[in-house]
Amino acid sequence: MKEITSIQNSYIKNLLKLQEKARERRKQSLFIIEGKREISLAIAAKYQFDSILFYPDLITENEILHLFNENINRIEISKEVYQKLAYRDSTEGIIAVAKAKDFSLKNIQFKNANPLILVAESIEKPGNMGAILRTADAANVDAVFIADAKSDLYNSNIIRSSVGCVFTNQIAVGTSEEVITFLKEKNIHIFAATLQNSNEYHKENYTNSAAIVVGTEATGLSDIWRENATQNINIPMQGKIDSMNVSVAAAIVVFEAKRQRDFKI
Structure with a gap:
């Protein structure tokens, strides 16, 4: 030694x-x-x-x-x-x-016939990325996809803020184009969290294969996600502001999807 x-x-x-x-x-x-x-x-x-x-x-x-x-x-x-x-x-x-492990999309394997996936696009703050990974672990989603990553998942800040959930989730990293292609090839419905041309999130059905996509608080999702979504969704806001922390928004929609799946609506 x-x-x-x-x-x-x-x-x-x-x-x-x-x-x-x-x-x-x-x-x-x-x-x-x-x-x-x-x-x-x-x-x-x-x-x-x-x-x-x-x-x-x-x-x-x-x-x-x-x-x-x-x-x-x-x-x-x-x-x-x-x-x-x-x-x-x-x-x-x-x-x-x-x-380090290889976070390629080609390594993703689903045990569930109707997987639930959380997609995060261009998240910059390690604390937000860590919180998203904690949400994904808590909901036991089938995979987390990081589109157009702005920070390395092995950043000490992300490992710390995720309390190790960077290790508990099945993760893939790719460009938005690569992730969208993967989802469409697997016939996974895309629900993009955005204000434009959207329905209220709780009115959608997430019991089939579904990918819930969230973006940054500052700019939201890029056009490619809004244009390729099966359905754009929003979280109705009742206060003075028109946005919330991205990890909180992800948790709200993901746990609605889990609620629906538990009750099989």
């Missing part, structure tokens, strides 16, 4: 690059996970791991072995190194270096 005590160590410097730069994560096909819960969810999702770093004052090597087998590459780190790497304070002294 290795031990690293200096933040000037070349391996530690490389991990900091992985944390900070999406380009490095893509180049090396590696990313950082902090915390027992998030790491446990990644293990359950059959992610492969390059190494595990741990600060022994917060977690023991035996605890590491309860999560992983004895062949995992373990590195003991000093308090200084841990504090440099840790993105937040409460990560239990453990940091994992994991191997």
Whole structure:
């Protein structure tokens, strides 16, 4: 087992690059996970791991072995190194270096004959993307598609704000054109959340194969989604403003779809 005590160590410097730069994560096909819960969810999702770093004052090597087998590459780190790497304070002294998965549409497999999919187009804020992934997990949707992604899903902010749901959902990333082509080839109805030419969301039937599409609060969905939707939908607003947080909007429509499916309207 290795031990690293200096933040000037070349391996530690490389991990900091992985944390900070999406380009490095893509180049090396590696990313950082902090915390027992998030790491446990990644293990359950059959992610492969390059190494595990741990600060022994917060977690023991035996605890590491309860999560992983004895062949995992373990590195003991000093308090200084841990504090440099840790993105937040409460990560239990453990940091994992994991191997990225391929989020291609071709890898998507549906167990449900009438899948329910949540599509998010061009979401910029990691916090919103994380909240959307939490919603998708809570509703147990069949897949989450990220169209025209603005941020890397292995961004530490997204992993943190999703509380590890980046690992619990079946995810694919592609352009809007690619996602629309996939949905149409699979005969999946597209319900685009937009104000233009739309019906109230609760008046639609989501019991067949359905993709619920949400966009950014600032600009909404792009024309390609509005033009290719089976039906545009809106959430009636009763206050002074005409929009709400994208993750909240996604949750409202997704759970209406789940309600309908439970009652088979």
